[in-house]
Amino acid sequence: MEILFEDSNIIVCVKPVGIISQSDSGGGESMISLLQAQTGAEIFPLHRLDRETGGIMVYAKTKAAAAKLSRDIAERRFCKEYLAMIHGVPEKTEDTLCDLLFKDSRKNKSYVVSRERKGVKQAKLLYYLKDKKQIDGEWYSLVEIKLFTGRTHQIRVQFSHRKMPLAGDKKYGARDNFSELGLWSYKLEFTHPETHETLRFISPPQNIISQHFFKEL
Numbered sequence: 001m002e003i004l005f006e007d008s009n010i011i012v013c014v015k016p017v018g019i020i021s022q023s024d025s026g027g028g029e030s031m032i033s034l035l036q037a038q039t040g041a042e043i044f045p046l047h048r049l050d051r052e053t054g055g056i057m058v059y060a061k062t063k064a065a066a067a068k069l070s071r072d073i074a075e076r077r078f079c080k081e082y083l084a085m086i087h088g089v090p091e092k093t094e095d096t097l098c099d100l101l102f103k104d105s106r107k108n109k110s111y112v113v114s115r116e117r118k119g120v121k122q123a124k125l126l127y128y129l130k131d132k133k134q135i136d137g138e139w140y141s142l143v144e145i146k147l148f149t150g151r152t153h154q155i156r157v158q159f160s161h162r163k164m165p166l167a168g169d170k171k172y173g174a175r176d177n178f179s180e181l182g183l184w185s186y187k188l189e190f191t192h193p194e195t196h197e198t199l200r201f202i203s204p205p206q207n208i209i210s211q212h213f214f215k216e217l
Helices: 030-040 063-074 154-161 210-211
Strands: 001-006 008-014 052-058 080-088 094-103 109-113 118-133 138-147 182-191 198-202
Touching: 001 198, 008 030, 008 109, 008 154, 030 080, 063 182, 080 154, 080 210, 109 154, 118 154, 138 154
Parallel strands: 052 182
Antiparallel strands: 001 008, 008 052, 080 138, 080 182, 094 109, 094 118, 118 138, 182 198
């Protein structure tokens, strides 16, 4: 496990693709179990990444640190930025996407809906177009994304709704030959729960984004 920062309060690491970010009922390998084995410390989860998504995550090592950082996340004082490889080219080089999302827990899938009702939550993100290129005759774009909300599959469903699914995202309509999801949690910025220092971390993609785009930036 790649560790970017560790002290007595927190641990910042790079989650590999294919590992779940929190323990589940199946009891299999997770970031929690891997970090506990590697550090010997108790690990408290703060946020999630999909199994198919890799990149930077932070975990707490004390209940006090977990409470402070969880509060910062809830109050949106926690900056998470992603890189995504999407089908097509957005009309705008920069835009804010706002939608109402409904999560179907039975299918583990989210949908954009037109009106508020029980179970519907607002989703908001800001994206910047970083690059575009043709791959096997089809246009793809690299976008940088700042999340304002943290809904299930939010990035995936918001871009898919606009006919620009993420590369490799068969769940949300991608029809390509990529075996990985074109999404990476590449930047994390937050305030240390004890020292109050601003911490900023960057992790270059280690998936299909790096193969097709990142080396050119």
